[in-house]
Amino acid sequence: MPRPRSDDKRAAIMTAATQIIAAQGLSAPTAAIAREAGVSNGSLFTYFSTKADLLNQLFLELKTEMGHAASAGLPADAEPRDQLEHLWKRWLDWATANPDKRRVLALLGVSDEVTPTTHTAAGRSMSGLAAVLEWSRAEGPMADEPLSFVLGLSNALAETTIDFMIREPEHAPAHSAAGFSALWRLLA
Amino acid sequence: MPRPRSDDKRAAIMTAATQIIAAQGLSAPTAAIAREAGVSNGSLFTYFSTKADLLNQLFLELKTEMGHAASAGLPADAEPRDQLEHLWKRWLDWATANPDKRRVLALLGVSDEVTPTTHTAAGRSMSGLAAVLEWSRAEGPMADEPLSFVLGLSNALAETTIDFMIREPEHAPAHSAAGFSALWRLLA
Amino acid sequence: MPRPRSDDKRAAIMTAATQIIAAQGLSAPTAAIAREAGVSNGSLFTYFSTKADLLNQLFLELKTEMGHAASAGLPADAEPRDQLEHLWKRWLDWATANPDKRRVLALLGVSDEVTPTTHTAAGRSMSGLAAVLEWSRAEGPMADEPLSFVLGLSNALAETTIDFMIREPEHAPAHSAAGFSALWRLLA
Amino acid sequence: MPRPRSDDKRAAIMTAATQIIAAQGLSAPTAAIAREAGVSNGSLFTYFSTKADLLNQLFLELKTEMGHAASAGLPADAEPRDQLEHLWKRWLDWATANPDKRRVLALLGVSDEVTPTTHTAAGRSMSGLAAVLEWSRAEGPMADEPLSFVLGLSNALAETTIDFMIREPEHAPAHSAAGFSALWRLLA
DNA sequence: CATGAATGAGCCTTCATTCAT
DNA sequence: GATGAATGAAGGCTCATTCAT
Numbered sequence: 001m002p003r004p005r006s007d008d009k010r011a012a013i014m015t016a017a018t019q020i021i022a023a024q025g026l027s028a029p030t031a032a033i034a035r036e037a038g039v040s041n042g043s044l045f046t047y048f049s050t051k052a053d054l055l056n057q058l059f060l061e062l063k064t065e066m067g068h069a070a071s072a073g074l075p076a077d078a079e080p081r082d083q084l085e086h087l088w089k090r091w092l093d094w095a096t097a098n099p100d101k102r103r104v105l106a107l108l109g110v111s112d113e114v115t116p117t118t119h120t121a122a123g124r125s126m127s128g129l130a131a132v133l134e135w136s137r138a139e140g141p142m143a144d145e146p147l148s149f150v151l152g153l154s155n156a157l158a159e160t161t162i163d164f165m166i167r168e169p170e171h172a173p174a175h176s177a178a179g180f181s182a183l184w185r186l187l188a
Numbered sequence: 189m190p191r192p193r194s195d196d197k198r199a200a201i202m203t204a205a206t207q208i209i210a211a212q213g214l215s216a217p218t219a220a221i222a223r224e225a226g227v228s229n230g231s232l233f234t235y236f237s238t239k240a241d242l243l244n245q246l247f248l249e250l251k252t253e254m255g256h257a258a259s260a261g262l263p264a265d266a267e268p269r270d271q272l273e274h275l276w277k278r279w280l281d282w283a284t285a286n287p288d289k290r291r292v293l294a295l296l297g298v299s300d301e302v303t304p305t306t307h308t309a310a311g312r313s314m315s316g317l318a319a320v321l322e323w324s325r326a327e328g329p330m331a332d333e334p335l336s337f338v339l340g341l342s343n344a345l346a347e348t349t350i351d352f353m354i355r356e357p358e359h360a361p362a363h364s365a366a367g368f369s370a371l372w373r374l375l376a
Numbered sequence: 377m378p379r380p381r382s383d384d385k386r387a388a389i390m391t392a393a394t395q396i397i398a399a400q401g402l403s404a405p406t407a408a409i410a411r412e413a414g415v416s417n418g419s420l421f422t423y424f425s426t427k428a429d430l431l432n433q434l435f436l437e438l439k440t441e442m443g444h445a446a447s448a449g450l451p452a453d454a455e456p457r458d459q460l461e462h463l464w465k466r467w468l469d470w471a472t473a474n475p476d477k478r479r480v481l482a483l484l485g486v487s488d489e490v491t492p493t494t495h496t497a498a499g500r501s502m503s504g505l506a507a508v509l510e511w512s513r514a515e516g517p518m519a520d521e522p523l524s525f526v527l528g529l530s531n532a533l534a535e536t537t538i539d540f541m542i543r544e545p546e547h548a549p550a551h552s553a554a555g556f557s558a559l560w561r562l563l564a
Numbered sequence: 565m566p567r568p569r570s571d572d573k574r575a576a577i578m579t580a581a582t583q584i585i586a587a588q589g590l591s592a593p594t595a596a597i598a599r600e601a602g603v604s605n606g607s608l609f610t611y612f613s614t615k616a617d618l619l620n621q622l623f624l625e626l627k628t629e630m631g632h633a634a635s636a637g638l639p640a641d642a643e644p645r646d647q648l649e650h651l652w653k654r655w656l657d658w659a660t661a662n663p664d665k666r667r668v669l670a671l672l673g674v675s676d677e678v679t680p681t682t683h684t685a686a687g688r689s690m691s692g693l694a695a696v697l698e699w700s701r702a703e704g705p706m707a708d709e710p711l712s713f714v715l716g717l718s719n720a721l722a723e724t725t726i727d728f729m730i731r732e733p734e735h736a737p738a739h740s741a742a743g744f745s746a747l748w749r750l751l752a
Numbered sequence: 753c754a755t756g757a758a759t760g761a762g763c764c765t766t767c768a769t770t771c772a773t
Numbered sequence: 774g775a776t777g778a779a780t781g782a783a784g785g786c787t788c789a790t791t792c793a794t
Contacts, residue, residue, distance in 0.1 A: 401676055403591070482674065483674065486670060486671065486674060487589075488589055517745065517746075517749065518742070518746070521738075521742050522735075524728075525728050525739060525742070528724045528727065528728060529721055529724050529725075529743070529746060531724070532720035532721060532723065532724040533717055533720060533721070535720065536713075536716045536717050536719070536720040537717070539716065540712075540713050540716060547710075551713060554706070554709050554713070555717070557705065558705075558706070558717060558750045561705065561749045561750055562746045562749055562750055
């Protein structure tokens with residue numbers, strides 16, 4: 001598959017898809033996405049062979065972006081708790097700063113359109129987080145659980161905390177702090 | 189005295205909707221639901237004025253059923269921890285025993301078709317859980333957080349635990365136990 | 377076909393049909409008519425075997441009522457012009473006083489649902505008018521035209537005059553007078 | 565440069581709509597119109613956003629065509645009576661030569677689907693007729709009536725005459741002549 | 753006879769995808 | 774490669790009519 005001519009257009013479609021899907025849900029017409037992106041109806045399909053393809057790539061891209069945002073500037077020498085808190089804050093900052101992306105990620109996360117393959121690939125973007133989590137829980141009560149389960153529980157706490165931060169922005173810092181201390185109690 | 193509206197038929201549509209939506213997602217055709225329920229296409233609309241209406245009632249009904257299942261046989265004199273554990277187990281048992289209902293509940297929970305009004309009404313079915321949670325966290329680190337936030341975090345842990353129990357049934361009891369102890373650490 | 381039990385119900389359906397059709401057009405659901413009439417959905421069909429049947433009977437009844445309204449109190453000894461003017465006024469009075477009936481008559485008049493048979497039967501209610509018209513035009517320029525044509529032209533003038541009287545009630549008397557003098561010029 | 569929108573196709577849909585609606589009434593399915601036009605079901609909606617839109621444009625187009633047909637070759641220097649007679653004949657010729665268009669015009673004229681805006685726009689196509697009428701009635705008994713009323717009455721005579729010409733083609737010329745002389749008596 | 757639930761054909765419109773230009 | 778017209782399957786909902794009660 002030769003890379004299509006314009007990366008700009010591809011990116012424009014991705015951005016447009018995020019906006020439109022955040023606003024209208026996954027059933028948003030591809031035509032609406034194309035219009036928002038400033039490309040034609042048909043062009044969308046030269047960049048993405050099907051709507052499902054677009055959705056899968058979008059999921060992967062957003063999840064990757066989220067993973068990078070969380071990991072940026074991670075203090076490699078710090079204590080596990082400090083590293084984890086760093087990740088937590090960055091993650092939540094990214095999510096609250098990008099509510100559209102966050103919403104789309106949530107929608108895609110439960111959609112059948114996103115294949116297991118994509119989910120697996122997307123999981124890789126959380127490997128930094130996974131490593132810190134692994135380290136953090138090593139001595140604690142979760143030491144013997146499957147890492148994936150611990151990751152899942154941690155993720156659930158983060159998502160919920162994000163929801164409340166978006167819903168009640170005036171208490172966002174308090175929610176973030178309370179969420180993190182809850183996570184730490186859970187792990188260590 | 190015409191043929192009276194049949195509760196059986198209404199229930200059959202609800203059951204069919206659960207099965208079909210669990211299998212095909214929320215975009216499942218009403219015709220498929222009607223067929224599965226053994227009623228005509230048009231009959232569905234004498235019981236539910238709209239597909240959205242059906243979805244809202246289904247959400248309410250499933251959530252209520254879940255709430256009842258969790259609360260049944262709650263030992264009113266027991267310690268908070270025992271009461272909470274009772275709720276936790278019943279809840280997770282119901283969810284793992286009814287994966288279709290659970291999946292539909294998850295799909296509807298994030299759908300725009302379900303109105304805020306329905307969400308509010310459905311929330312009432314969790315009041316028993318809320319009360320026990322309130323009591324459980326009273327002396328702990330979450331004492332000063334909004335109850336809704338505590339409820340949200342607890343719910344997130346439960347949902348995640350359920351996911352893993354369904355995905356890895358052989359470890360279901362272990363997941364359930366680990367999830368509960370995590371919850372308790374979070375609260376007390 | 378034995379006469380159905382209740383003439384009241386039949387009449388209620390007719391009245392309701394007039395109101396509902398005036399408001400919603402000929403595509404108004406039979407269910408809406410039944411509801412307005414205070415009878416059940418199904419009962420309507422014991423009084424009228426089909427919707428088309430209802431429409432035909434309604435047309436006949438309204439046209440007959442209109443004919444009677446026009447002819448009532450006709451001064452049998454008066455000059456043709458006075459008799460015709462009497463008919464004209466009564467007709468227009470009835471129509472402006474009963475805009476719903478008038479509108480329904482207009483809708484049915486151009487509908488395929490109303491059969492030629494019904495049109496023929498309805499035409500009989502205008503026989504009084506036809507006679508006066510026949511007499512009025514006997515010496516005039518329309519003497520040799522088919523009476524039906526003269527009747528049609530006269531009817532057209534009346535309908536148009538009614539339209540304007542309803543649309544501009546403040547000029548209703550002026551329109552009525554102008555319309556009649558135009559008719560008389562046409563005939564004599 | 566994609567396939568350009570085709571005027572032919574648009575015209576084909578209009579023609580098909582005229583035929584199908586003349587035969588089946590305004591409730592004719594859009595699918596039948598599309599099939600008759602030789603386009604797909606969906607294509608109809610790239611040319612007309614809505615069935616109502618199609619109906620409005622059809623009304624406007626037919627009425628405009630009728631107005632042009634009536635006015636073509638109008639002898640600008642002739643006497644009012646001759647000009648009016650010219651219009652009358654052309655109008656009736658067009659109508660009797662195009663009974664389908666005429667029928668559709670009649671159906672649309674009383675339909676709620678056609679908006680007041682469309683009616684207003686369509687009225688403009690009769691401005692030539694209006695001018696001649698204005699001139700014709702200037703010295704006569706209708707001199708003081710609103711022009712719209714005079715126009716309405718004239719229109720009514722024309723429509724009725726057309727009906728009879730179509731119904732009894734063998735007397736068409738006689739009806740046309742009688743109708744015109746009636747009109748002239750009405751005006752002058 | 754009254755009632756209103758049951759039926760299912762039918763309709764308008766949408767939309768992912770294809771393809772002529 | 775870009776464009777947007779063309780396609781036609783699909784879906785939610787309506788409604789005249791029938792029929793069980």
